[in-house]
Amino acid sequence: MKRLTVNFDERPCYDIVIDRDFAALKDSFDFRGHRVMIVTDENVKKAVLPLLLSELPFETEVFSFAPGEGSKNLDTVKELYRVLIEKHFTRSDVILALGGGVTGDLAAFAASTYLRGISCVQVPTSLLSMVDSSIGGKTGVDFDEYKNMIGAFYMPKLVYINTSVLDTLPDREYFNGFAEVMKHGLIKSESFYRFLLDNMYEICEKDPGILSEMIEQSLMIKKEVVEQDPLEQGERMLLNFGHTIGHAIERFKGFELLHGECVALGAVAAAHISYQKGLLSMDEFYEIRDMFVPFCLPISTEFLDYEKILENVRSDKKMDGKTLRFVLLKRVGKAVISTDVTDEEIRKALDEINFDEKWED
Numbered sequence: 516m517k518r519l520t521v522n523f524d525e526r527p528c529y530d531i532v533i534d535r536d537f538a539a540l541k542d543s544f545d546f547r548g549h550r551v552m553i554v555t556d557e558n559v560k561k562a563v564l565p566l567l568l569s570e571l572p573f574e575t576e577v578f579s580f581a582p583g584e585g586s587k588n589l590d591t592v593k594e595l596y597r598v599l600i601e602k603h604f605t606r607s608d609v610i611l612a613l614g615g616g617v618t619g620d621l622a623a624f625a626a627s628t629y630l631r632g633i634s635c636v637q638v639p640t641s642l643l644s645m646v647d648s649s650i651g652g653k654t655g656v657d658f659d660e661y662k663n664m665i666g667a668f669y670m671p672k673l674v675y676i677n678t679s680v681l682d683t684l685p686d687r688e689y690f691n692g693f694a695e696v697m698k699h700g701l702i703k704s705e706s707f708y709r710f711l712l713d714n715m716y717e718i719c720e721k722d723p724g725i726l727s728e729m730i731e732q733s734l735m736i737k738k739e740v741v742e743q744d745p746l747e748q749g750e751r752m753l754l755n756f757g758h759t760i761g762h763a764i765e766r767f768k769g770f771e772l773l774h775g776e777c778v779a780l781g782a783v784a785a786a787h788i789s790y791q792k793g794l795l796s797m798d799e800f801y802e803i804r805d806m807f808v809p810f811c812l813p814i815s816t817e818f819l820d821y822e823k824i825l826e827n828v829r830s831d832k833k834m835d836g837k838t839l840r841f842v843l844l845k846r847v848g849k850a851v852i853s854t855d856v857t858d859e860e861i862r863k864a865l866d867e868i869n870f871d872e873k874w875e876d
């Protein structure tokens with residue numbers, strides 16, 4: 516078992532436990548005297564909930580919803596509030612989020628607002644939620660077509676990761692989460708990036724030892740960043756590497772590509788802009804680009820409408836007033852923020868990942 520402590524305002528705030536089963540969950544949080552509402556989606560309810568319940572020696576309530584981003588909205592939160600009220604949940608009770616990032620964001624948002632805040636325990640079950648969304652305290656739901664528009668910063672009481680549940684996660688979802696792992700190496704740690712390269716086979720095969728090492732190292736990086744900047748005023752911006760163009764592609768190709776796949780494309784584009792600005796050599800750019808391939812992540816796509824992408828980039832909420840703040844790489848393991856990325860540089864970078872016209876005579 517591995518244990519990390521995340522600080523907030525320089526004081527210990529919550530622990531992250533990484534293990535291979537759920538046996539230690541009941542001892543990692545003092546559940547005595549609290550009722551527990553498990554919030555989960557229908558897939559995770561089938562694949563993981565029985566394992567969890569077999570290790571909890573007390574009664575729990577379960578609220579489940581249809582899987583997918585389409586459920587991450589105020590309607591689902593409202594249904595959850597209703598169940599909490601009908602079951603007389605009080606402020607001393609607990610919401611346990613069991614699932615991917617959709618479940619974690621939605622359940623923690625409900626926890627942050629129900630009775631002005633009740634305890635939330637995160638039990639992430641997708642790789643993305645293990646390494647990214649379950650820590651850092653960002654919670655929220657989508658509002659109509661606006662992603663993560665309604666939300667709050669709200670810290671969990673515990674994050675409990677059972678890496679064995681990744682066995683039932685579909686491969687595409689696994690590699691989707693891996694894009695964020697790779698991002699952590701690229702922005703903050705060359706040695707972690709090398710570790711990922713050296714253990715490519717084991718990572719793809721979900722080798723238990725390497726998996727737990729990878730998740731721990733990846734979390735250490737996110738933890739360091741969110742501890743320095745819990746409310747996203749500076750340093751936390753670096754986590755946005757690959758996301759400016761990534762989000763723009765995601766909005767453009769929404770139903771075709773997963774978030775992590777768009778982040779991989781966005782990371783390749785951002786690395787190319789770094790090359791254009793003389794921060795990375797051409798060899799470094801090609802190495803970074805090709806690193807995504809063995810992890811089943813795309814480095815090219817087709818039919819990108821550059822003007823639409825540029826429009827999406829400009830309307831990204833990470834815009835600071837009128838200035839676009841772009842995360843670039845000075846080298847592997849060292850990200851920098853640039854405020855002078857031009858439309859022309861973005862178009863050239865898109866040329867590197869967009870391949871439709873290149874095959875025409």
Ligand SMILES: NC(=O)c1ccc[n+]([C@@H]2O[C@H](COP(=O)([O-])OP(=O)(O)OC[C@H]3O[C@@H](n4cnc5c(N)ncnc54)[C@H](O)[C@@H]3O)[C@@H](O)[C@H]2O)c1
Nearest residue numbers: 558562582583615616617618640641643648653680683684
């Ligand atoms: N709060 C944050 O800081 C933060 C950061 C990044 C992403 N997010 C949010 O996270 C969400 C994406 O998270 P996600 O990719 O985990 O999506 P998700 O929660 O939809 O999970 C992906 C799919 O995998 C299934 N699944 C999850 N665990 C499983 C398991 N162990 N076995 C079988 N199936 C399993 C789910 O049912 C779902 O179909 C987005 O809404 C995004 O906005 C939040």
Ligand SMILES: [Zn+2]
Nearest residue numbers: 695758774778
């Ligand atoms: Zn992301």
